[in-house]
Amino acid sequence: MKESIHRIPSNINFKLNNKIILITGATDGIGKALAKKTAKLGAKIILHGRNKKKLELLSDDIAADKECQKPSIALLDFEIADLNSYIKLSEDIHDNFNRLDGLVHCAGILGDKTPIEQYKPEVWQKVLHVNLTAPFVLTQALFGVLKLSDSPSVIFTSSNVSKIAKPFWGAYGVSKFGIEALSQMLSHENDHIKMRVNTINPGAVNTKMRLQAYPAEDRDHLKNPEDILHPYLYFLSDESIGSNYMSLDAQY
Numbered sequence: 001m002k003e004s005i006h007r008i009p010s011n012i013n014f015k016l017n018n019k020i021i022l023i024t025g026a027t028d029g030i031g032k033a034l035a036k037k038t039a040k041l042g043a044k045i046i047l048h049g050r051n052k053k054k055l056e057l058l059s060d061d062i063a064a065d066k067e068c069q070k071p072s073i074a075l076l077d078f079e080i081a082d083l084n085s086y087i088k089l090s091e092d093i094h095d096n097f098n099r100l101d102g103l104v105h106c107a108g109i110l111g112d113k114t115p116i117e118q119y120k121p122e123v124w125q126k127v128l129h130v131n132l133t134a135p136f137v138l139t140q141a142l143f144g145v146l147k148l149s150d151s152p153s154v155i156f157t158s159s160n161v162s163k164i165a166k167p168f169w170g171a172y173g174v175s176k177f178g179i180e181a182l183s184q185m186l187s188h189e190n191d192h193i194k195m196r197v198n199t200i201n202p203g204a205v206n207t208k209m210r211l212q213a214y215p216a217e218d219r220d221h222l223k224n225p226e227d228i229l230h231p232y233l234y235f236l237s238d239e240s241i242g243s244n245y246m247s248l249d250a251q252y
């Protein structure tokens with residue numbers, strides 16, 4: 001079901017005190033802005049990324065704010081990580097926090113913008129793996145710790161090309177169609193338990209992925225990552241308890 005940001009009241013003061021939240025792709029763009037904001041709202045963040053240096057710098061940066069708890073780090077390159085690494089992450093979260101309240105999937109790559117006729121199979125495979133298979137494996141591995149939370153929330157990040165196929169978007173577009181399907185399946189399969197699963201399409205946002213997709217565009221009119229966080233905060237907070245199966249556009 002397509003929903004609009006306007007359905008979420010804009011005047012909520014979100015509280016995330018002591019929620020344990022893992023954000024993938026936290027080292028840049030939307031994930032990074034979300035990590036900073038959620039830490040500021042009281043959450044204990046687990047920063048996921050593939051670059052140790054970037055993760056450590058971000059963790060230190062957030063911890064420098066006395067109002068924030070120092071984030072933990074989950075180093076996992078989705079391109080090459082094996083199943084044991086995902087299971088080890090789940091065990092670490094269990095040992096350190098005994099639950100996971102929020103899982104936000106932000107990590108992703110664009111791949112090539114090329115006609116299908118010329119799309120390189122090795123790029124196709126990489127994009128599908130990072131954007132779709134890795135979120136599936138991670139969510140599955142973390143299911144046990146999510147179910148230990150009183151109100152677990154899983155958020156997937158989709159795209160403008162995730163419901164109507166646009167030419168030249170190749171594996172990226174297909175991966176985002178897959179994310180919508182994965183999110184819908186997961187939410188319906190688990191609607192008998194307290195877990196909520198929702199998807200957010202951020203729309204056009206001024207990040208390095210957007211620059212890669214539209215190198216010649218005027219970037220002044222674009223929203224910055226900090227401007228589109230409202231639906232993420234909503235689905236992470238207890239304000240959204242009972243909100244399930246939603247696929248929401250952050251900018252319309």
Ligand SMILES: NC(=O)c1ccc[n+]([C@@H]2O[C@H](COP(=O)([O-])OP(=O)(O)OC[C@H]3O[C@@H](n4cnc5c(N)ncnc54)[C@H](OP(=O)(O)O)[C@@H]3O)[C@@H](O)[C@H]2O)c1
Pocket residue numbers: 024025026027028029030031048049050051054076077078079105106107108109130157158159160201202203204205206207208209210
């Ligand atoms: N920006 C937009 O206009 C827009 C529009 C629609 C949807 N989205 C979606 O929003 C999400 C965030 O995008 P963004 O624009 O914030 O992109 P971004 O700035 O390029 O950030 C992508 C993040 O994913 C991480 N990542 C990439 N490959 C990885 C791998 N193999 N293993 C682990 N982490 C990896 C990056 O790590 P590094 O820091 O190491 O590169 C970075 O933290 C994506 O799912 C994207 O599809 C974005």
